[in-house]
Amino acid sequence: DAGVIQSPRHEVTEMGQEVTLRCKPISGHDYLFWYRQTMMRGLELLIYFNNNVPIDDSGMPEDRFSAKMPNASFSTLKIQPSEPRDSAVYFCASSFATYNEQFFGPGTRLTVL
Amino acid sequence: RKEVEQDPGPFNVPEGATVAFNCTYSNSASQSFFWYRQDCRKEPKLLMSVYSSGNEDGRFTAQLNRASQYISLLIRDSKLSDSATYLCVVSDDMRFGAGTRLTVKP
Numbered sequence: 001d002a003g004v005i006q007s008p009r010h011e012v013t014e015m016g017q018e019v020t021l022r023c024k025p026i027s028g029h030d031y032l033f034w035y036r037q038t039m040m041r042g043l044e045l046l047i048y049f050n051n052n053v054p055i056d057d058s059g060m061p062e063d064r065f066s067a068k069m070p071n072a073s074f075s076t077l078k079i080q081p082s083e084p085r086d087s088a089v090y091f092c093a094s095s096f097a098t099y100n101e102q103f104f105g106p107g108t109r110l111t112v113l
Numbered sequence: 114r115k116e117v118e119q120d121p122g123p124f125n126v127p128e129g130a131t132v133a134f135n136c137t138y139s140n141s142a143s144q145s146f147f148w149y150r151q152d153c154r155k156e157p158k159l160l161m162s163v164y165s166s167g168n169e170d171g172r173f174t175a176q177l178n179r180a181s182q183y184i185s186l187l188i189r190d191s192k193l194s195d196s197a198t199y200l201c202v203v204s205d206d207m208r209f210g211a212g213t214r215l216t217v218k219p
Contacts, residue, residue: 099205
């Protein structure tokens, strides 16, 4: 298995633009997580899915952020409109269960100018 | 969501030293704990699980103290390659600690 796949690896955009981050979890994993990592706040859980259903989105900063999982092999995190404070590394992770090891993708480094 | 607190360091130690990190958690019902390692500009990767009875993997020892609600990671005979950030995780709450940065120097 190739592991968790994320794209793009780097994204530079201007304030106000829409940004879409993509994730392909490990096949067979029922849970998918989206995290954001910054120096100031560390690694924060934004949202997680179980069997494609969003379970907890309480970490999503505000309405500008949305996430979907249309099927077991694909998820997106969208920011519209983007702001400079959204600049961070966004990680996607997947696991068999919440109490199991999570496998992280390489992350998307987002810079909003 | 419950809190997980971790000393951010940095810890700067010489090669061969023994170093220990602690991580406290607030949810007394938590059952599942891990230590992850994150190298600079890389994703976190599992270092080891933390079992109730404590567990060891080579130079690494993880322990859980339920009464005081903390987990610990001990690294013996530290190597230059151990330099990284170590993150504790309370998996039930999906909460990561802020990470402890370790630098091992020659």
